[in-house]
Amino acid sequence: MPDLVKVRVYGLLGRFDHTVEIPEGQDFVILYGPNGIGKTKLLELIHSTFRGRFLEVDRVPFNSAKFDFSDGSVLSLDRTGQQSLFDEGESLDLTVTLDTEEGSHIEWRKGRVEGVQPVQRSSLIGRLLRELEDNVPVSRISTDEWFDPDSAEVLSRDEVIERYSHILPPGSHPYQLPTKMAEFISSLKVHLIETQRLLVNTPPATTRHVRHHGAQRKPTVEAFSEDFARRVGESLAQNSRTSQERDRTFPRRLLSSGSAPSEATEDAIRDRYMKQSALRARLAEISLLEQSSTDLPLPDRELKDWERLVLWTYLDDSDRKLANFQDLLGRVELFRSIVNSRFQFKRLDLNREGFQLFDEYGRSLSVASLSSGEQHELVLAYELLLNVEQGSLVLIDEPEISLHVAWQQEFMKDIANIASTASLRFLVATHSPQVIHKWWSRAVALEPGSAGAAE
Template sequence: MGTEDSTETRERKLISVEVSQLLGRFDHKVDFPADRDFVILHGPNGVGKTKLLELIAATFSIDVYMISETPFRSVSFIFSDGCILSVERLGQEALPGLGEEEANTDSFIMRLLEPGRGEITWDASDSPPQTDPAALSRMLNQADIPVRRLASGRWRDLTDGETLSTREVLGRYREYLPNRFLSTRPEGFPEEISNLLGEIRVHLIETQRLINVTYPSGSRAGREPERRQPTVVEFSQDFSRRLDDALAQNSRVSQGLDRSFPRRLLSDTELAPEITEDAIRDRYSKQSEMRQRLTQISVLDASGELPLPDRPLEPWEKRVLWTYLDDTEQKLSTFQSLLDRVALLREIVNSRFLYKELVLDRDGFKVVTAAGKEIKASQLSSGEQHELVLTYDLLFNAHRNSLVLIDEPEISLHVAWQKEFLNDIVRIAAINSSRFIVATHSPQIINKYWSQTVGLEPGYENETLWA
């Protein structure tokens, strides 16, 4: 019984999103059947495709500030097990941007309805951010942000003299602060809602993908950021770190197995029935193939590898080799997930590139031209960088079983590349078991998948505000 319950929880999926008065005007419903890997949103500019993705991401990450800043009346999330999570504003005046005398934008209620259980509610206006004022004061000072604490939960912005709440400070200067000040669970937040949202990791891929802007500690608020790094460079460095982590894990596994190898070899004196010569040669061949793949990313040097002798193996040789193959399988398995992603990344990207090839190794990304010249990944065209950055993000940064939100994947991509995008998504979903909500203007992106689209219509009959 317990196993069935835990399996059901792990397989819980988002199957519908319904939002009312998005941007103060639009009502949208997006059905996302549990057996589908992706759903496609399309519609004219201004109907809120991007805002809907941002609202989904803000809700699942419990980003109270972003929820508060998004103009909408209510939103409901329906899950495959019958659970319904809703977020509802307390008054029309709570929609941000509706006047100079803006009401409390934190005034919204989150409700969870679970089958067979009562309703669980959380009122955002009753729960201040879970931020230690003293720690926040120190961080604001270190980042040279022009605010001064007045009292508990109240701050003065020295640039304009305005009095701000803690949440308004976090919102106004959020890009200058570490994530630990922005993503903490609010005080008093119900554990049941937190657990539900935590089961589905959400990864938002926004339209601005090629430049990563960083605001180092010590930069003054209002000043241009001191570092603008191409995302392709950041991801190259990220891959190098991931490879180092995999090597470190492999080293730990290898050391443990090597220490126990003599004991295990000497204790297993019988030749088990499954240890046949054919089985040994088959396993050895498959492991050799994997070693060759690892040489391509500079993890192993297979030049010294010796083939098995071209003669029948002695019983003692079979027993030694079988133990060796067991250990090698465990050692190589530390790289399996990484290799699967590398293989698909290179296959997708290199099928798009003309007269050049993407190579990955311990130094990160390398691009080699047909003439054998190595160029920097940052020297690729904008379209090539978009293809590389988007594919890497999907394969390496989206967690397993996550919900990935992609805004306008067609940016800078050739029409032929756009037509292949959703085919690539299907292959990526097979590796990391993710599901995708894709917002697009491009019929080429949709291609043959019109049956999996949801049109977000203007709905002028619901016109109220934001004209």
């Protein structure tokens, strides 16, 4: 997957031209500038483009944009002024082109369905509505409102068509990209962290509730606590399946081996045994394993050949069983470390039930009792380490919200650690010089006439 290395946007908010370079191999770039310069709109434009949601792109006020990638490909967006098939009298506004490293040029205009004339508009819309009702996992709650239970969002008809275009028949709707362009865009992993992150939508019991009361909301810290419990449960279930398979075949594999392999030396066995014991202790701290009191130490004597065979086979099996936890372990440890380094007079523990919060006297606290700044710190760290796909470009808008100045100064250090642990790249928009702190060499000013202005 190619990396995004440069963004150029022209006429943002009707007046600003900006260029932002994101050097390949660099963990993060910081954007700063006065209110109204377009930092948030720029992040929204990048996110909507790389999610293939061009209805959202069309709502961002800009004239054109170009995205350059590490493999030489260029994705361009331009306003065109063509008439829309679905919105008579309004402008189509958007043409997307992709110039690939192989030299191919692909162009697509939003709203155009090949072979469909404007007079066919009503019949096409009727057919699409029937396709949506038959094939798409959403519920219609009004004339042009649909509820998506996966995201707990209320969507318009066109938003449903765009979001679920891969389910609808080819060539049946105005948001279907050419295959090669669709494949290129879908390979780009981008994740947006918005300013409002302390509440999340949750699926209601019925769509009637959505129609009359709106989507249900709950504190994000509670939703993430439940999510962690789910992840632990899934990891334990996978570990149990692996353990059952390895334990069932252990006698057969042991008997068929004959003798210990040459690499199963006394030192190698003792080294692996110590490393696995240390790993189990780390896993026990976050309830991914129970610390067993039945584990026996290795004997203080030279191991016999048959003992080396048994122990080596056992250690091989243990490596496979523990591998189910390895990826989750590093992320969770860093998450807990970041959060507990910020909290005062309280401590966050993690177990199979989710998050457990304690005060300095060991008394249990509700996670919902955290201050808004503490919740922002917890939510952001969890989102980045547990919910963002590896290799993504993460867009963060105003991370300084509700954070103490000292926390703001530590923010980019945390981002660097997270980038290394989770293989992420970051584009951070901020008003805070404390967030930038000592990283001015990574900062781009979005101001007319500055180094951040477009070429």
